[in-house]
Each structure stands twice: as C-alpha cells, then as structure tokens.
Amino acid sequence: MFCIGWTRPHFSPRFIYPSEVERVYELKFGIDLENWMRKNQLIILSVLFVIVATLPPVFADEPGREFTATAVVRGSQGTRRMPVTFIANRFTSVEQAKHLAEVLEQGGQQALLSALSGRNDGRLRLGALEMPIALVVAEPQGKGYRYLFLTARRMQVEETTFGEESLDYPFGIAEFETDTFGRGEGSLHVAAALRIDADGHIEIEDYDGVDGSFEDLQKVR
Numbered sequence: 203m204f205c206i207g208w209t210r211p212h213f214s215p216r217f218i219y220p221s222e223v224e225r226v227y228e229l230k231f232g233i234d235l236e237n238w239m240r241k242n243q244l245i246i247l248s249v250l251f252v253i254v255a256t257l258p259p260v261f262a263d264e265p266g267r268e269f270t271a272t273a274v275v276r277g278s279q280g281t282r283r284m285p286v287t288f289i290a291n292r293f294t295s296v297e298q299a300k301h302l303a304e305v306l307e308q309g310g311q312q313a314l315l316s317a318l319s320g321r322n323d324g325r326l327r328l329g330a331l332e333m334p335i336a337l338v339v340a341e342p343q344g345k346g347y348r349y350l351f352l353t354a355r356r357m358q359v360e361e362t363t364f365g366e367e368s369l370d371y372p373f374g375i376a377e378f379e380t381d382t383f384g385r386g387e388g389s390l391h392v393a394a395a396l397r398i399d400a401d402g403h404i405e406i407e408d409y410d411g412v413d414g415s416f417e418d419l420q421k422v423r
Contacts, residue, residue: 265293265340265347266384271419273328273390284329286416288351288376290338292323296402299339303398311395315354315372326351326376339404343379346386350404351376355393371395371409376416384421390414 273286294302305317324335339350355374371393378388393409 265290265349266380266421266423268422269349269378269380269384269419270422271378271388271416273414273416275390275414277413285327286329286376287327288324288335288349289326290324290335290340290349290351293338293340294323296339296341296404299398299402299404300400302396303400303402306396306398311370311372314396318352318354324351326353341403345382346380346384348379349377349388350406352396368393368409371407375406377406378416378419380419380421386419388416388419390416 267290269288271286271288273284275282275284302314302317305314309316318336321336322334323338326333326335333353335351335353337350337352339348339352341348341350352373352375354372373391373394373396375391375394375396376388377391378386380386390413391406391408392413395407395409397405397407399405
C-alpha cells in the first residue's frame with residue numbers, strides 16, 4: 203500500500219511507506235501499530251461485522267415513472283408482439299389500497315369500478331392504442347418493486363345484454379416486477395377482478411387465464 207505525500211519547498215510528490223506511518227504512531231503516541239492491530243484483530247473484525255450487518259439493505263431508490271417493454275399478446279388471431287409503454291402519474295401505496303378493500307367488501311367489483319371512474323393515475327401505450335390508467339400500485343418487493351397498472355376494460359355488447367359472468371371481471375391489468383436496476387418481466391390480464399386483503403395487498407383473478415406477457419421490460423425514468 204502506498205500513500206502520496208508532499209515535501210517542501212517544491213511540493214514534489216513522494217511515496218510514504220506503511221512502515222513510516224507505523225513509525226509516526228510509535229513516536230507520537232507510543233503505540234506499536236503493527237503489534238496493536240495483531241493483538242486486537244478479533245475486536246476490529248467484530249466491529250466491522252457489526253457495521254456491515256447494520257447497514258440497510260439495497261433497494262431501488264424510488265418507484266419508476268416510465269417503463270418500456272415488448273408485449274406478447276395471445277388471441278384468436280394468434281400471437282402478436284408490440285411495443286408497450288407504461289407511464290405513472292400517481293402511485294397508490296399498499297396502505298392506501300386498504301380503502302379499496304372496504305369498497306370491494308361492500309359493493310364488489312362494480313363498486314370498485316365506479317370508485318375508480320374518472321381517475322387518471324397514468325397512461326398505457328400498446329402499439330397505436332393509448333388508454334388512461336385508473337390505478338397504479340407500487341409495492342416494495344425484494345430489492346425492487348411490484349407494479350400494477352389497472353384500467354377499466356371495454357365491455358362487449360353480448361356481455362352487457364346477456365349479463366355474462368365476465369361482467370364480474372371488469373378490469374384490464376398489467377402486472378410486473380422490477381429489480382434494483384429497473385429490469386423485469388410481467389403479465390397482461392385482459393379481463394380480471396381484484397382481491398384485496400386487510401393489509402392492502404392486491405391479488406389478481408383472471409376470467410379466462412393470463413392473456414399475455416411482457417419481455418425486455420426496462421425502467422426509463
């Protein structure tokens with residue numbers, strides 16, 4: 203190990219060897235630095251261990267505001283791939299989602315749909331299609347976040363006319379998780395319902411299975 207010091211009068215740099223540092227400690231403080239460190243090695247290691255153990259875990263600093271990905275959508279016409287962008291204007295925390303659990307308990311999915319009507323918490327661009335997002339949930343997950351982008355889906359005429367079961371699945375939901383570096387993957391739910399427990403954690407219930415996935419997902423900002 204070398205240190206760079208300065209000597210006068212020309213302030214030219216020179217190397218200071220560890221033995222010189224030990225000599226300074228011995229002359230100034232009466233301490234044999236090498237012997238002291240050898241005798242107290244266990245104490246030094248114990249202190250370092252305590253310092254490292256009490257450091258907070260590394261998390262992504264803040265929830266991301268914009269993400270890009272490739273959406274892989276499965277449908278009657280086969281599988282399509284298209285670019286998708288998620289933009290969050292406002293986040294709902296798990297704590298805030300507890301209020302939505304009360305709405306669900308009292309009035310079901312349609313009551314929740316009404317409660318979220320008119321909100322514009324973000325935007326979703328899927329190919330040439332852009333739609334408002336009524337709810338964006340960001341939940342810390344490991345060293346990153348779990349995100350839910352939720353919007354009211356368009357009902358088909360036959361659903362509203364004949365009152366099919368699918369009316370109880372009124373949401374379109376994009377769900378994905380990211381790591382510390384903002385990378386991740388997720389799933390697309392075209393017709394889904396929400397289940398929210400007493401702690402505000404959200405689960406997704408699909409009407410007819412998962413309809414797509416997201417690849418190469420990356421946080422932009």
